[in-house]
Amino acid sequence: MRPLGLLARTALLVLAAVLLAALAARHVRPVPDLVAVLVVGWALWRGPVAGALAGLAGGWALDLVPPGADLLGLHALVYAGAGLLAGRLRVEGPVGAARVAGTALVVSGLVEGADVLRALSVRAPVDLGEVVVRVLLTATVAALVVPLVVRAERAVVRRRFG
Amino acid sequence: MTRDRHRRPRGRRVVAGLAVATALVLALDLSGAVDTSPVRGLAAAGLGPLERAVGPREDKAARLRAENTRLTTRLADTEQRLAAAERADALLDTPTLRxxxxxxxxxxxxxxxxxAGPERVTLDVGARDGVxxxxxxxxxDGLVGRVVAVxxxxxxxxxxxxxxxxxxxxxxxxxVLGEVSAAAPAGAPAPKPGTLALAPVTGGALATGDTVTTLGSPGDQPFPAGLVVGTVTAVDDARGRPTAGGVVTPAVAPATLDVVGVVLGERRAQPRPSATAGG
Incomplete structure (x- = not known):
């Protein structure tokens, strides 16, 4: 991947994180985890290493976009692990919507589960119903958006190599 | 494909290195050894404007909400001041404090x-106010305590x-003369949290519901006579002890203390006039 492409993808992840913050500021709830959707897309397109890298960058974006997370780097590590796992679920050839949704379920479930565990460890209240709705929403949005991400990636490849 | 094979280990190393660096940052942030606020400050400086651009705009509803918040806080502040003034008035109107x-x-x-709850409080008056x-x-309602440091x-x-x-x-x-304190007299059961032990000087004659007032001290220091301390809520039997003790529920709950008065009275300087009885 060229530096410019890397930068563009990072910018997209940051944009997703900013969008999440802006939607939350407008009291839109629940919001699908757009960062997880992007991570799933790239992990299924390019494999575990790219998935982990995307997760790392996306998690750092979530940690740093104001107001930020109270622990810097925790989201980054969790998303990287989830991206790595999602990359392992990649198959050669066309990917069905069911596989995309399933992968998004795994990724979203992992990152939400980490957040729930962290909340439980400091005895903070946890709204499990909303967490479940968010995970399902993320999986649904992933099934719709990931084909667009993959199509864009494919267009980039086609333009570069003919 | 050959290119891919060449590139893959390097990518894996880079990702692993970044993940280790992230874990290091997380550990430093968790331990509190390093102040991470400059990183957050940089992120806020870089991403804040973007967030402001896509964030909700100020519209009429937002202005009205802000106005509402301002008025509500002002009302609450005024109400609180009014309540404090009322409590101060009530304090000065109390018959036992006349x-x-x-x-x-x-x-x-x-x-x-x-x-058994808080033992010391700080008041906003001091030596400059004559305390x-x-x-x-x-x-x-009655006695709260005594000043120990000014x-x-x-x-x-x-x-x-x-x-x-x-x-x-x-x-x-x-x-009936007695002494009220937090510690139970020897042999008596310890009072429950929020209550005081009453040890009468002479035997018996305590009844549930009796009002307990201060005996008074020389020169009204620390305690003037006649201040309400509380009410007798239980009298224990005197088995094995010379006098029956009791339990006093204080008239003032320490948890709700707000406006209080500090007694300033001067020590008596004039001799008390004598009077002839039966005249």
Whole structure:
């Protein structure tokens, strides 16, 4: 991947994180985890290493976009692990919507589960119903958006190599 | 494909290195050894404008909400001041406090809780307001405690129920002499949290519901006579002891203290006039 492409993808992840913050500021709830959707897309397109890298960058974006997370780097590590796992679920050839949704379920479930565990460890209240709705929403949005991400990636490849 | 194979290990190394660096940052942030606020500051400086651009705009509803918040806080502030003024008035109108010189004060700090609740509070009056140590602190309901330390603008009060506070009292209409303190007399069961132990000097004659008032101290220091301390809520049997003790529920709950008065009364300088009886 060229530096410019890397930068563009990072910018997209940051944009997703900013969008999440802006939607939350407008009291839109629940919001699908757009960062997880992007991570799933790239992990299924390019494999575990790219998935982990995307997760790392996306998690750092979530940690740093104001107001930020109270622990810097925790989201980054969790998303990287989830991206790595999602990359392992990649198959050669066309990917069905069911596989995309399933992968998004795994990724979203992992990152939400980490957040729930962290909340439980400091005895903070946890709204499990909303967490479940968010995970399902993320999986649904992933099934719709990931084909667009993959199509864009494919267009980039086609333009570069003919 | 060959290119891919060449590239893959390097990519894996880069990702692993980044993940390790992230874990390091996380550990430093968790341990608190390093101040991470510059990183957050940089992120806020870089991403804040973007967030402001896509964030909700200020519209009429937002302006009205802000106005509403401002008015609500102002109303709450005014109400609180009014309530404080009312409480101060009630304090000065209390019959048992008639004739005493008081300075009104607010509780501005509460010390760490002892085994039975807070034991010390700080008031916003001090030596500049004429407060000295060993002065009684009262509310309209009754005695709160006594001043133990005075600063120029604040003073510290040891509350009734603190370990070192003992008050000489009279109990009931007959005025039985006794002593109220947080510690139970030898042999008696310890009082429950929030209550005080009453040890009468002479035997018997305690009844549930009796009002407990202060006996008074020389020169009204620390306690003037006749201040309400609380009510007798239980009398224990005198089995094995010379006198029956009791349990006093204080008239003032320390948890709700707000406006209090510090008794300032001067020590008596004039001799008391004598009078002829039966004349």
């Amino acid at each position: 004739g005493l010189t008081l300075v009104a004060a607010r509780v501005v700090g509460v010390g760490p809780s002892g085994p 000295q140590t060993d002065r009684a602190v009262v509310t309209a 600063g120029p603008w604040t003073c510290d009060v040891l509350l009734l129920g603190g370990r070192e506070v003992a008050v000489g009292v009279r109990v009931g209409p007959r005025g």
